[in-house]
Every structure is written in C-alpha cells, then in structure tokens.
Amino acid sequence: MAENNLKYTRIDEIPTDYFANKKISGNYLLISEIGRGTFGLVYKAKDLSNPSYSNENFLAVKLMFVPNIKNENDRLREQEIRDEIKKYSTQIFNPRVVKIQDYLQWENFLLIVMEYVDGQSLQEMLKEKDGTLTFEEIVYYFSEIALGLQGVHDMNMIHRDIKPGNILLSKDKKIKITDFGISHVKGFVYEGGNAKRTLKPSSPGTPRFASPEQYIESDSSNEDKISFQSDIYSLGVMMYEATTGVELIKVNDPRLFRPSNDKDKKDRNSYLLDQSLVAEVILPSTINPAIDKALENIIMKCLEKNVADRYKTASEVAKDLKAIGKGEKIVFKKIKNESYKSDTIKKLENENKKFKTFIQSFINARVVPIIACIFMILILFMLVLIW
Template sequence: MSEINKKYSRITDVPKDAFANQRINNNYLLINEIGRGTFGLVYKAKDLSNPLSAKENFFAIKMMIVPNVKSENDKLREQEMRDEIKKYSTQIFNPRVVKIQDYLQWENYLLIVMEYVDGQSLQKMLWEKDGMLTFEEIIYYFSEIAYGLQGVHDMNMVHRDIKPGNILLTKERQIKITDFGISHVKGLVYDGGNIQKTKKPSSPGTPRYASPEEYIKSGSASDDKNSFQSDIYSLGVMLYEATTGSEIIKINNPKLFRPTEDADRKKREAFLLDQTLVAEFLAPSLLNPTINKDLELIIMKCLERNLANRYRTANEVAEDLKKVGRGEKVNIKKTKNEPYKTESIKKLENDNKKFEKFNKKFINKIVVPVIIGIFVIAILLLFVLLW
C-alpha cells in the first residue's frame, strides 16, 4: 500500500519523507519534508504550473490530516473554512508575514500552500546560540517581529501560536511570521474530529507561550478571551527567554507537554494554571544581570497579566524596542503584576482556606487533647510501675 493511501490518524505516525516525489494535482511536486509539528507536516514543493519558467519556483506546503468529515453540514463548514483561508490569504501583504498562496484537499489531507522561506527558524538560531541573543540581535529581530505581528492584527487576526518555531529568518535576516494553520484562524477550530465554527478557540496554543487569559474557562461558547494582546504576551515570553536563556515555564515531566492520559491532562492544566496565572516570574535581571533595564521594563510590560497594564498594540512594543536600541529611555512604570484571579483560582483558594480551618479545629479539638491524654496516661503508668 502506498503512503498516500494509508489512513494515518496522527501526524506522529507518518514516516519522515513519506510523500517525497509525490505530485499534487499536477500543480505541485513534493520534494522533501522540512518540518513537522503537532498538527501537520511541512514539505518543500516545486511549482509545476509554469514548466516553461526558467526560474524554479518553490513553495512550502503544510499537510494536515483530514478530520472525520462525513455529513453535508460538515462539508459546508469545511467550505466556509476554505473561504476564510482564501479571504485572509488575499489580504495579507505585510512583507514580514509568510503569504498563503493556495488551499486545497489532496487524498485525506488538507494542504495550505505558502511562500517558501530559504533560511532557518528563530528556534534554530536560539539553539545555535545556547538560548540567548545579543542586545543588538534582540532589538533588531524582535522589533521586526512586533511590526510583523501588527500586520497580522491589522487583518483582524489573532495568531494564537507565536513562538520561536513559527518565526522564520531569511538569509538576508528578514523575519517571516508563519504557521497560519486552520486551528489558528479565529472562529474556525477542530473539535471532536469535526470542523466546528465558533468564536471561542478550543484550547490555547503552545502551552509555554500562551497568555493567562487563554486558560480562563468561560461558560459561554461565544465568549472569546483571545485578543491581540494575547499575541503580545507570547512575544514577551520569547523576549524573556531570548534575554535570559531560561524557559519562563519549566515542565520537568515531558508527558505533561503531550498528555497521554486524562490524569496527565489534569496535571498539566493544574500546573499551567498555577505557573501562568499565579506564580511570580523572576525578573530577567536576576537571571541575566547585564540586561538593559529599559529592555527589562518592556519585557515585563508584555508579560502583564492585567490587560490594562499590558501593551495595547504590537507597534507600541516595536517603537519602545527601537528607542532602547537608540539608547533612549522608555516611559514604563513598574507594576507588581498581580496574580490573575479567576473564579477557579478563587474557589481553589477558598477551598484551601476551609481545609486549613478544618485542620486547625481538628488539631485543636481532637488531636491535641488525644496527645495530652496519651501523655498523661503514659506518666501514670510509669508512676505505677516505678511505685
């Protein structure tokens, strides 16, 4: 059986380069796999639509396994999704954003055809530099990323998965924001194997980079807690890690990143809820004493849990970074960045207080008298024996 006829249910089951040299509707030739993530594979592909062209045109094609689409209603939702992708692909002209060229279905895969970037990801650059960038690199790359992010927001899109692996760098040092997969287009998500149209995304993006508000569970399916400021928080996490060389959230148990059981999912949710919403972040200067103080202020403002204190636009982040790069001061007031108080956290705190109160009463009224009684009896017994 050929690889294209195998019905894989998970991306991790697909062998590397399984589709190399496959033709897609005589329009594209898949050359080799250049990346993969939780939701899809990415192939370098050749454009076959213009064989007479002297210049070889390449694209990057993201392949995602088709969910269980069976009913006419599901097919209609898939078509709506196709129209939504096309709508955004024709409107994004920002040079800092990877352009979406086409969207199609092939065999049992959904394909997004994108601009091919001949370079490396910011993630790879960080790996090569032991997780830290120089001051000059921080100012240049992150101001460019912020400007690109503003271009995404100007199209009324929330990326929802801003992270180093989704920032590409060309050989000319130009940044390109990528990975506008279907799950990242606001209002269209996968749920239970089918395509669902909703205003509320099903889950946060990559856990380590997700904003606090993305973890708040609301009772209303139409209550969308994601905003442009959610992407700015993710930008702040990247800045924090690139200046300190330390992960802002450390998950020691790898199973918590990709839960295999319900128990693992509950542990991950509890851990992330605590780390993202409640735990205090160490100031970057405690991990990197040489950090520019104004740059530190920018990072902590991006990481504000309270949206009112966080940057409102990505352009503001870029402009402040440019100021710091020129040696100017930024007008940012330090805040305490108070823990994010959600109903679930308040309930947990109340339950803890009730438990502590019960324990105190239990100890004072039962445990202490019992211990005293045992002690008295022991003394009496000792007295009798010695007598």
C-alpha cells in the first residue's frame, strides 16, 4: 500500500474513498471519505483501540502529505511543528472547537485524529438557504463562532482561515471550528507540504475571507502583522455574505474571474489586493435594505481595514451580537489611529492626496485666467458688432 500512496504527490490526484476500509497503525479504521481540501483528505473512522467503542461513536481523520524533508534543518523544523501542534491540540478544551485526539504519521502522510461532528458545514447550510440567514440565525450562530474563536485565541493561536467551510454544525445546532491546517502557532506555519519556521506567514489563507494585513506583500520586513483581529475580519466577511447573499469581493466588481494561468493569477491577486486594501466596503443595507442597523454596525466594525478600528477581541463581537438579539442598543465609538495603517494604504492615500492637490492647483492656476480671457473676448466681439 505504501508504494501506491507514494505515486500521488497532490491531494486532488487521490481518488475518492481511496483509503476506505484501511486500518491505520492497528488503531484506526478509515470508513469513508467525508471531505477534502487543498492540503488534506478527511475520513470518517472508528477507534479500534477503544473498548467502549459503539456504532454511534466515530472519529474524523485528516490525512496530509508529510512535509518535504531536504536536509537536517528541515527535519528539525518538521519535528518542532509536530511537537507544537501536538502540544496545542491537547490544550484546547473549548467546546466550540473540534477536539483533536491524536497526531501521528502513517506511511507518507501526517494524520490528525479528531472528534467527528455529525451534521453539516456552515457552507452547506448557506447553500441550502440560498446564501442568506435570518437575523435570529446570524445572532445565534455567529455569536457562537465568535466565542469559539476566543477559545482559539486564548491558546495564543490565530486560525488564519476562518470561512463557512471550516465551521461545522452538529444536528443539535452546536458549532465546531475546525481545520487548523495553516494556523499560526508561535511562529510555525504548515503549508502545502512544507514546514516553515517564520515570523511572517506566507499564505493569506482563503483570499475571499482574508484580512487586508494578510495581503500585504510589499513590506520587506519579517515582522508578523497577522493578529487575532485578522480572524475577526474573516468573521465579518462571513456575516456580510450571510446577510446579503453576495460575496464581499464581488460587490464592487462582479467581473472577478478564476485564474487559468500565471498571468491570470497575478491579475487576480492584484485585484484582490486592491479590493482588500483600498476599495470601500459597500454597506450591507445597500444590498439588503431589511438588515438590522445594529447588526450592520457590528459587521462594518469587524471589516475595518485598520486593525485599530476593529473589535479588539472575538468575545466583544459575541457580546454585541447577543445584546442586539435581546433588543438592547449598542453605542459604537469609532477612533481612527493612523499609526496602524499599512505602508501600502499610506502610499495609496498619499498618491491620492497629491493627485487632488494637483487638480486643485491646476484649477486655481488655469481655470480662472481662462474664464477671464473668454469673458474679455466676448466683450470685444460685441463691441465689434456694435461698431
């Protein structure tokens, strides 16, 4: 079997249910594939080592390719990231976060064994509801997601890929945050088969839900600008789309295209960068006039481009959502702090100011004299006619 596994180098090459009915290390039996993404496959599984196992007691097992090991330093970094993930996975006790039970290597795969959530993802629920949720549903689900995020942040972890597909909903309407594949854990990042120790994560996560600071590539320093508030921005994107039924990145330009080659990818990345850093976010009420004004204010505060203007913690978002759910009023104080603006934003604003100054000076220097000349010419023309 190991020989068959090694012939695949990418997740999308592996056939559906390829590992069904396969025993892992004598402890786990993979039953059927229940999901897949760019970096991994997820299988419904049984714990064969658990004597109290019942037919209703399943696990979920995520399979990811082992990071590419090129030298001893790579091997050390790979082991460090294993230790870090294992340490953090055993310390997350928040009931709104998928519990990780085990972490091991099997042939050329890394496996994360976690609790199985019998239900659907938020993405699937949104699809069933034509992309939108009711006010009551948004207040309930997103306050729960925010509290789950706070649990992640309390462990000094930044998820970096908060999106509907990574929010699981059990049949009794409990939420579970999952998929920490590119989470930022104390400077370690695992991405697409490579282990990297870095202060500045190289992947912005899923572009559609990424915060402005996750896009900034022009900063040559290695300073880590990703913060807990990056996850809060992603939470805001999800709420925006759940209230309007429209993808936020398509609001200002519906012509967004999928990249088909390297040039298209660069063009699309430039477009997303401009949308994230520069384009003003259209109010949700412009698309959905029926939206609750207080909810709109919460969403827009999550979507502030400047980190200083966003909610400081996810628990604050949950608190405000629960308050408006009870009909309570919230007062929003917006304080601008220019020092939190990225160099990219400052540069674009400065260029815009220079352009406005140029236009104004042109008007002052040219328009008034031109109007005076035209007026004198008209007077002379009239005098000639009278003469």
